[in-house]
Amino acid sequence: MRHTVSVAVAAFFLAVLFLGAQDSLAYRDMVADIEGLLEGAYASYLGGEAEDARNAVQDAYFEVFENLEGPIRINLGMQVNVELEGLFADIRTLISEGADRDEVRRKIDLLLARLQEILPVVEAGHVLVAEAGEEETAKGEAPPEWVATVDFIEGELRGALDMFASGDVDGAVERVRQTLFAGYKNTGLEIAIRTQRSQSVNYAYEAAFSDVAKHMRESGSLFLAEDAAARLVSALRDEIVGLEVPEGAGMSPKTVQGEEIPEADWGVVVGQVSAAVEEALSLARTGRGVDAARVIQNSYFDHFEASGMETALGVRDPDRKLEIEGAFTALASALKEGDPEAEAYGRKLVSLLDEAAGALRGDGGGSWSFFVYSLLIILREGVEAILIIMALVAFLTRSGNTDRIRTIYHASLSALVLSVVTAVVFSWVFRVSGAAREVLEGVTMLLAAVVLVGVSYWLLSKVESEAWMRYLRSKLQVALSENSVRALWFTAFLAVYREGAETVLFYQALAVDAGTTSHFFMILAGFLVGILALGVVFYLLKEGAMRLPLGPFFAVTGSFLYYMAFVFAGKGVMELIEAGVVEPRVLVPGLSVPFLGIYPYWQTLLPQALLLVAAGVAAVVFIVHRRTRVVVRPEETHPDTSGRKES
Numbered sequence: 001m002r003h004t005v006s007v008a009v010a011a012f013f014l015a016v017l018f019l020g021a022q023d024s025l026a027y028r029d030m031v032a033d034i035e036g037l038l039e040g041a042y043a044s045y046l047g048g049e050a051e052d053a054r055n056a057v058q059d060a061y062f063e064v065f066e067n068l069e070g071p072i073r074i075n076l077g078m079q080v081n082v083e084l085e086g087l088f089a090d091i092r093t094l095i096s097e098g099a100d101r102d103e104v105r106r107k108i109d110l111l112l113a114r115l116q117e118i119l120p121v122v123e124a125g126h127v128l129v130a131e132a133g134e135e136e137t138a139k140g141e142a143p144p145e146w147v148a149t150v151d152f153i154e155g156e157l158r159g160a161l162d163m164f165a166s167g168d169v170d171g172a173v174e175r176v177r178q179t180l181f182a183g184y185k186n187t188g189l190e191i192a193i194r195t196q197r198s199q200s201v202n203y204a205y206e207a208a209f210s211d212v213a214k215h216m217r218e219s220g221s222l223f224l225a226e227d228a229a230a231r232l233v234s235a236l237r238d239e240i241v242g243l244e245v246p247e248g249a250g251m252s253p254k255t256v257q258g259e260e261i262p263e264a265d266w267g268v269v270v271g272q273v274s275a276a277v278e279e280a281l282s283l284a285r286t287g288r289g290v291d292a293a294r295v296i297q298n299s300y301f302d303h304f305e306a307s308g309m310e311t312a313l314g315v316r317d318p319d320r321k322l323e324i325e326g327a328f329t330a331l332a333s334a335l336k337e338g339d340p341e342a343e344a345y346g347r348k349l350v351s352l353l354d355e356a357a358g359a360l361r362g363d364g365g366g367s368w369s370f371f372v373y374s375l376l377i378i379l380r381e382g383v384e385a386i387l388i389i390m391a392l393v394a395f396l397t398r399s400g401n402t403d404r405i406r407t408i409y410h411a412s413l414s415a416l417v418l419s420v421v422t423a424v425v426f427s428w429v430f431r432v433s434g435a436a437r438e439v440l441e442g443v444t445m446l447l448a449a450v451v452l453v454g455v456s457y458w459l460l461s462k463v464e465s466e467a468w469m470r471y472l473r474s475k476l477q478v479a480l481s482e483n484s485v486r487a488l489w490f491t492a493f494l495a496v497y498r499e500g501a502e503t504v505l506f507y508q509a510l511a512v513d514a515g516t517t518s519h520f521f522m523i524l525a526g527f528l529v530g531i532l533a534l535g536v537v538f539y540l541l542k543e544g545a546m547r548l549p550l551g552p553f554f555a556v557t558g559s560f561l562y563y564m565a566f567v568f569a570g571k572g573v574m575e576l577i578e579a580g581v582v583e584p585r586v587l588v589p590g591l592s593v594p595f596l597g598i599y600p601y602w603q604t605l606l607p608q609a610l611l612l613v614a615a616g617v618a619a620v621v622f623i624v625h626r627r628t629r630v631v632v633r634p635e636e637t638h639p640d641t642s643g644r645k646e647s
Helices: 002-018 020-046 050-076 078-096 101-124 129-137 144-165 169-185 189-196 199-219 222-239 266-285 289-305 309-316 318-337 342-361 366-398 402-428 435-464 466-475 482-513 517-546 550-578 602-628
Strands: none
Touching: 020 050, 020 078, 020 101, 050 078, 050 101, 078 101, 078 199, 144 169, 144 189, 144 199, 144 222, 169 189, 169 199, 169 289, 189 199, 189 266, 199 222, 266 289, 266 309, 266 318, 266 342, 289 309, 289 318, 309 318, 309 342, 318 342, 366 402, 366 482, 366 517, 366 550, 402 482, 435 550, 435 602, 550 602
């Protein structure tokens, strides 16, 4: 289909340049083609073929109407084009939702009537841009903040086009995407257009950025990409005339000149999310709960995460970050389920974000603050991993398998290296999808939970065998099977890898904030002190574990690993919920204990409940077995004093 679209677009521009006398016929044929496709879509809808109907509407838009957009924008302005795009979207939405056939018919008739209405103007080729500009000028001049913002967007798009012309397609597409966020969204221009114009106008501008990237990625045409970028910038310059500037929005002219780079304005992010909440609540009131939830999920990735606010909070206040993430999820779930408390959830989310923005704005403290943040990051992210590694090393030492300890260290080192690689990959490659990191973290946690359960039961089973314990004390040496060694390696690897990638990303964010050499030095100092502190914790805990009697040692170690599996099970599913992979359903409203991995959704509570049930069953079996077991002499159980493989 892309080839067909490219041919159609090329043919259109040739007609404009060389066959002006045939313009009228070409435009009229396009409108006729759109009418034919829409009538076919309606017939399919009446016949119960909703998918065919949707496809026909999409063909009408992508294969025909896109060729009309340029002439419409030039002769009638951006607003008319946005209106027509909105009608196409409305028709497709009605079909997808199974709306009444009369409603679909009315929307199709309205679109066809508007096309017939604008056709004479497009055929005549009368340019109305100047007239529209004079009308807009009467409303006032374009504010300098918006002028600087559009100048910035134009410069970035020009840079992207230069990259595209030099053959760097991926880099060019990524720069267009960054411009959408840095120039359009994070400056507050998106909110201003959405609130002072309309949501459909905002959607049109976002789609216009996508058009530029699409021409680069799919058609490979520099001419089409340049044309799309020029039309986008021209439309924005018209749009900002008379557009009020909210407090803190827009760019300073010297920013565009390269004299300063603005710090993130978290108030803008709060405004963006607040607008998304209002939009979602409006959709929910009309019964479109699924669409409303999607708006909130998109806002999480497009605003909270893409702006860097999530990472900034993760560095400075992880508990507040977790609370806000939970509020996003709770609101999306409430909207989808039609919960009357959705508005309260929305107010809570905006309030939490507003408090967080205030905390981030007031966050200072000079060089020492970088030391503290760096120290807290490594301590916070490293403690859980250190505890698991300590338990495994202590076990190997107590069982006389000190030669296997290097397996644990090898797994930890491998995980650290892969963590750095993963963080770099996710920073460079997967920035288009904010959900990608959440999915990786969720899957890793769930996999770690499964492995920890297995290792935990294996360790706890040693408590049950009194004869084995006496034999172990007397011989102090038991060989491990290869399966057991692999399980221990995998446990250590996942314990470190789970935290490692996120830790690297947090340090990247902290380094971005550092503006001087002393700041970087304090980050390094905090990291080194944190590593030293973790080493001390590791040594003290390991020595304490070495002094425990063997029975309690295995009981404590196995129980701790089982506890970590319980936490990982809840947090892993929660990561997938935040990524939009799992749809949450509230089971216990208000329940939230993040450090235990407990959240109010049945999807997170179910695996944890199963783990508790399994633990209960195992405890009952253990107690019954102890009461009915006949104690066997250890020398009868283990006649081979050279050691026997234990799996």
